[in-house]
Amino acid sequence: MPDDAGLQALREAARLSPDNLPLRQHLAGQLLAKGYLADAEAEFRAALVLSPKNPEIITGLAEAFVRQSAYGSALAALEPLLAEPGYPPRAGVLAARALAGEGDLGRAAYRYFEAISREPALADPEFAARLNPPPAPPPVPQPPAAPPAAPPAAPAPPAPALVTPQPGSPLAPQSNAEVQSSGLTFADVAGMEAVKEALRVKLLLPIQQPDLFAAFGKRAGGGVLLYGPPGAGKTHLARAAAGELGAAFVNVGLADILDMYIGSSERNLHATFDLARRNRPCVLFFDEVDALAARRSDMRQAHTRQLVNQFLAELDGVDQNANEGVLVLAATNAPWYVDAAFRRPGRLDQPVFVPPPDAAARAAILRILCRDKPLAEMDFDAVAKVTEHFVGADLKGVVDRAVEAKLQQSISAGRPIPLSTPDLLAAAQSVRPTAVREWMATARNYVMHANDSGAWDELMPWVKGKW
Structure with a gap:
């Protein structure tokens, strides 16, 4: 128990009035502010029993966890908040610190920069530098040796012509993503036969049998949105699709695209698509695509909507052949947060449910x-x-x-x-299943109450079953 008269009085008052939520919340905040982290955690837990969905209590508990280096517990506490659009920016910053503590700097950068874009007062330059370290300064040039004798002055050369950077040139925007080769095939993916067949017909066969598909006016390329509960194998399936085809594989993380400066995220996205076009046939895989393709109606900042617009433009291509041979796979645990424009034909027009294994x-x-x-x-x-x-x-x-x-x-x-x-x-x-039940409960809400367009009919047999 902390040796502080004021805190002792608050603790005694909370003991005498255990159901007084504002008192317990105030006591927890004071303990946290003075560094009594274990006591603060206990009080936040007690307050959470009284108000299980209180965002301030959840973020307070998460901060106590983060300051005790209990990063996994912090992320677990914040998960219900982060699953909702427009979550408190402070929760995003705490999630970023927890993810950074676990070594996941890519997701940490996304959470941090998204949060401070909505509440700049939370910015921490030192933490931001850790997520996005500045490039090393160029070497300091050494002073040249003294010339022997000055030659006669020559006429000044004409000014160089302005050169437009070409794709792949050193002056062109460079993608942060890397081209990889995949050693996996569909033989390394257990089950999911319906999902694999959908990928074969939509993405693989047009490249493997181009003449047959050309006879029907079908070009190689296109997009598929993989969705389902966490851990069901969406990333593994994308790598296997690239290996099945013998194509290049570009795994795009949020840190490869998102940038704190306006306009930089759009340039990064364009450079990533250009990288895939230069290495076709190529599987371009976007994980957690809901972070890059969120519903524009939920966004408060105009510049965040521009990233969605840029993504849609890249999927369409500058001409009808721009993305030929580029197979776009996107994965998400929350397809209902993806802007409906991505499901238009020619984009990510085929949502494919990746179910839990039987x-x-x-x-x-x-x-x-x-x-x-x-x-x-x-x-x-x-x-x-x-x-x-x-x-x-x-x-x-x-x-x-x-x-x-x-x-x-x-x-x-x-x-x-x-x-x-x-x-x-x-x-x-000794192992408990992770988030499948919770995911199915969320999916049931959308299927039963927000499915006027019929977009989630594929989930109907699952949510009405034993889940």
Whole structure:
């Protein structure tokens, strides 16, 4: 308990009046301001019981977590706020600090710059420099040696002509994204046969069989919006699509596009599309695309709407052949926040639901995750039965925990001990599925109450089922 008379009095008053929300909230804020972080956390938790959705209490609790370096707990506390449009800017800054603490500087930069664009008073130049460090200064030129003798003055050369930078030239805008090659194929993706077939027909076959598609006036290129719960394998699927085609793969992160200076984000986006066009056939993958393609009706700043307009223009291309051979894959956990203009034909016109894996798919995922490990006789179907509602990321966590426990046994025995079915079953008991239930609850709200256009009819069988 803090040794402070004023705080002691507040604590006693809160003890005598435990349901007084303003008193508890004031006490928590005072404890936080004076650095009593563990006590502040306890008081914010007590206040949250009285008012579970209070944004000020949630952000106060998150700040207590961040200052105690409990970054995962801070992000978990802030998640309900960040899922709503127009969330408090302070919550965005705290999320940025938590993400930076976990080493995810790309997402941290997006959260920070988006928050301060709405409330500049929250800006922290020192933290911003950590997210976007300035380029190294050029080397200081050394003074030249004294010339032997001055030659006769020559006439001044004519002024150079103004040169327009060409794509790929050193003067052209450069993309922060990088071209990669993918070693994955659809054989490395368990289940999701309907999703893989949709990608084959929409994106892969026009490049693999150009003459056939040209006979019907179909060009290679186009866009698909992958959506579904977190951890279901959207990024893994995009890499596999690039590997299946043998195409270049450009994974675009938010930090590659977003910039604090007006106009820079649009230039970064244009440079990224130019990079893909120079390396066609190319799979251009945008993760968390709702951050770059949010509904313009929800935006308060004109310059943030310009980024959406630029994105739409790049998808259309300057002419009908501009994006031929460029396959645009975008992924999001919140498709209802993506501007409806992106679903127009010729853009991201085919939303594809990436569902949580069923039992057969979970068993196949476990086989892939365990294929390079020493194994005893395995019953992956038994493990799949006890991991209902687990997505691919959750199953990887199960395998990782089982491997860690088996490594400890192997170190003690001095030899590798094969992984067995009981090891996976024991690990599955200690891992809880992540956000699938919460995501399905949110999806149900949109399907049942905000689906006049029929955009989310594909989700109807899922939200009416056991979820």
